[in-house]
Amino acid sequence: MSLNYNGKNIVLAKKLRKNATRQENHLWYDFLSKYEIRFQRQKAIGNFIADFYCHKAKLIIEIDGSQHFTEQGKKKDAFRTEILEGYDLKVIRIDNKQINENFRGVCEYIDMVVKTSI
Numbered sequence: 385m386s387l388n389y390n391g392k393n394i395v396l397a398k399k400l401r402k403n404a405t406r407q408e409n410h411l412w413y414d415f416l417s418k419y420e421i422r423f424q425r426q427k428a429i430g431n432f433i434a435d436f437y438c439h440k441a442k443l444i445i446e447i448d449g450s451q452h453f454t455e456q457g458k459k460k461d462a463f464r465t466e467i468l469e470g471y472d473l474k475v476i477r478i479d480n481k482q483i484n485e486n487f488r489g490v491c492e493y494i495d496m497v498v499k500t501s502i
Contacts, residue, residue, distance in 0.1 A: 387471060389428035397426040397433045407483040408435060408447050415491045416445075421498055429471065432464055441501035444468055445494065448479045474501060 404412065408425070416423040416436055427437035429444070436445040451457050465475045476497060482490050 387429050390431045391428075393428040393431070393433050397428050400426045400433060405447065405449065405480070407449075407480045410487065411436070411445075411447065411478075411483060411490070414487070415494070419495075419498075421502070429473070430467060432468065434468070438498060441498045442473050443498060443501055444473050444475045446475060446477045447483070448477050 404425070412425055416425070421438060421440050423436050423438045423445075425436050427434045427444075429437065434444040435447045437443070438445075446461070448461070461477070465477075468475050474497070476494075478490055478493075
């Protein structure tokens with residue numbers, strides 16, 4: 385099953401891949417790009433761009449920086465998650481601090497979520 389997406393987001397997704405945060409790059413290059421089940425980064429889905437997406441597990445991983453912890457950021461994320469879950473996808477959120485301080489634990493958590501989702 386192919387997911388619908390806003391074609392206008394493709395250019396932005398490519399730009400986001402080239403300008404990824406340090407934490408996104410760390411997770412991608414040191415774990416997800418080599419993971420046994422394929423992930424895509426900066427995947428256009430609906431009107432959004434997911435940080436990481438695994439089709440087989442129907443999983444979206446969002447990496448959250450400080451802007452996600454404001455009241456406005458929390459509301460925006462809740463709305464976004466609700467819409468994405470409407471595509472029958474699971475959304476997990478991991479903050480930058482977790483990646484910086486417990487990278488191995490983050491990778492183990494992602495692995496567990498993927499394996500229980502497929």
